[in-house]
Amino acid sequence: MPPSPTTATAEGAAGQFSDVTRSDASLRGFLHGLPGVDQVGADARAAALGTRSIKTTAKAYALDLAIRMVDLTTLEGQDTHGKVRALAAKAMRPDPSDPTCPATAAVCVYPDMVATAKEVLGDSGVHVAAVATAFPSGRAALDIKLADTRDAVEAGADEIDMVIDRGAFLSGRYLQVFEEIVAVREACARPDGSSAHLKVIFETGELQTYDNVRRASWLAMMAGGHFIKTSTGKVQPAATLPVTMVMLQAVRDFRETTGQMVGVKPAGGIRTAKDAIKYLVLVNEVAGPDWLDPDWFRFGASTLLNELLMQRTKMTTGRYSGPDYFTLD
Amino acid sequence: MTSNVFEYAPAPESRSIVDIKPSYGLFVDGEFVDGHGTSFKTISPATEEVLSEVAEADQADVDLAVKAARRAHTRVWSRMPGRERAKYLYRIARIIQERGRELAVLESIDNGKPIKESRDVDVPVAAAHFFYYAGWADKLEYSGYGDRSLGVAAQVIPWNFPLLMLAWKIAPALACGNTVVLKPAETTPLTALLFAEICQQADLPPGVVNIITGAGATGQALVGHADVDKVAFTGSTEVGKAIARAVAGTDKRVTLELGGKAANIVFDDAPLDQAIEGIVDGIFFNQGHVCCAGSRLLVQESVAEDVLDRLKRRMATLRLGDPLDKNTDVGAINSAEQLARIRELSDIGEAEGAGRWSAPCELPAHGFWFPPTIFTGVTQAHRIAREEVFGPVLSVLTFRTPAEAIEKANNTPYGLSAGVWTDKGSLILKMAGSLRAGVVWANTFNKFDPTSPFGGYKESGYGREGGRHGLAGYLKGGE
Incomplete structure (x- = not known):
């Protein structure tokens, strides 16, 4: 029996790994001692899982689950309060013509839009996630990143999507990355003692190798991240099946070691319902069915939602509808 | 309706693409003929359902098949320029691709292997072998083994990869100008018989490929036939040793691909x-x-x-x-x-x-x-x-x-x-x-490619199949 899952706590994880994280050298020794990832083999395994044929009842289940896992996202310079309000409305009622259609997990916006989103979403159960820490590049001083985070939390963000310092990571300053995640996690605390959930974005398109993705995953998990997330969506390639698989292996192994569950969020580049279902197969067969829940797996996406809705309508009515039958927000 | 577990609903590949006949004869000299042995049933190992009744070739049938192969070798195939033989092999390769789904479904029904393997491995790799050796047919003088064919090849293949082992055997033999009599395993004859139809569809000259069905006795009659120049066998070490004994003292060339314990x-x-x-x-x-x-x-x-x-x-x-x-x-x-x-x-x-x-x-x-x-x-x-x-x-x-x-x-x-x-x-x-x-x-396993030679040490057999080395077993200069 696997240990019963608990949410990662900074204290718990940090305590367990205090020996590992006490110096740059010990942290490097640990991260470089993780089993390597063979790229050819990893790509082949992800591709093989992508050939699973998900039909009828399984497909209906997967489509609804995928909708419930969407972090409906707008992260543009041209975002306005009006755009965000429309997006939030869509997140609560993705398909206004069908009351059985579930809501999405969250909307994901820049910190200055948090209050607007929160105003629309209220206590609907749809969360507000805010990107912070000088998203997307992460190129700012630590105190500015922390202020960015606190600002979003004060405005009512339920979840913070931070970016790691890829420059520090690639130059081997792992401890700096670790301490920054720990500090952001502390900045997620609210005055009432609760805390916004922290997602840690690696920008795997910049880390490039699967070995780096695995090391970043362990680094973020040991630092107390609640979720590990592939990408900002601003760098190509964004989420891919094999990268997500390597991260799912990491959260699975982390639970084996610590008993704590950490969530995974692929973001960017997932556009079709078929792709989304491939990710769910990956979750099911790599991390296990415990992760098949919006608490533990999310899709960072915008256009994906309408694709899921079109497939869902096809499943229930037997007919495809045109894009004009779905709201554009 | 949704449940809270991700149960994959059944996603069966349709059987309607294959047309399994109630009975099959032997494929000799370009035509299906009756066998003179006792016909036997082939079943689906997944359901034990009887799929078809298949003819058994006796000594006389084997003799007819070898004679047909000899005629085809002497009169047509060995005289045909390599570039012309290549055209037939390319044609066969393309038909295998075109009828890939049919072959894959039939292979899975008769053999029991998952459709994703027959679809993604057996059939595409079989086609790849024909494409690869088609490319050699007009370049044999550069193979290092000369360009003179051996004659008639007796080929006996196992039930684990029925179509793929057929391709490993037939493609290099034909490319080198030999004609073949091939016996598929008694539990998995159906894709070989469909391959016989593909040979007809490709207008392959009669007698170049002959497919005879049966069990051990048929195989013995085939490899022991006096007018066979080459014996190629894939299967158990026990049978391989028996074949080696049977051909000892003759001038038949032999390649054996036997067991393993990797x-x-x-x-x-x-x-x-x-x-x-x-x-x-x-x-x-x-x-x-x-x-x-x-x-x-x-x-x-x-x-x-x-x-x-x-x-x-x-x-x-x-x-x-x-x-x-x-x-x-x-x-x-x-x-x-x-x-x-x-x-x-x-x-x-x-x-x-x-x-x-x-x-x-x-x-x-x-x-x-x-x-x-x-x-x-x-x-x-x-x-x-x-x-x-x-x-x-x-x-x-x-x-x-x-x-x-x-x-x-x-x-x-x-x-x-x-x-x-x-x-x-x-x-x-x-x-x-x-x-x-x-x-x-x-850092990988079970990867197969027609360009790469395959074969064993010790009791796993001798001779190589695949790649340039695979030509040696079918050319006079390959000894």
């Missing part, structure tokens, strides 16, 4: 998640009915426990069942006889004190099934570490140093294949040079 060696610095996939692919691919299967896992002691935990967790996700379901990972055991053999050796393994663990999967009520199984605590002294099970059964042994791994890996009468898993390139090269096996895979 070591799949996992070092402690291996990419473990990928190594697990390689172990699973090595022994559970095609239900372990693979001569080069990685049936002995040699794992370094320092990671043995971790590897076993990961392996069991992975095995628990294997989906066993209907071979035609696109999500099936492990299909049916090919025959009742083979199932009995797997059960017998597994029971011996348990009796000899090895720890038996099977993946928790439900076995269908009808048909022949065996769950993916591993034995732990196995030593070189156990029979399951020495004898070929030819089923989804893995023996797990441990080692401490590379030298010990090499010693144990080589300590077998076989020598067909081996696998090495490590992040260290220099260790891969050292192991590849020290392992007495025809194929050594590094």
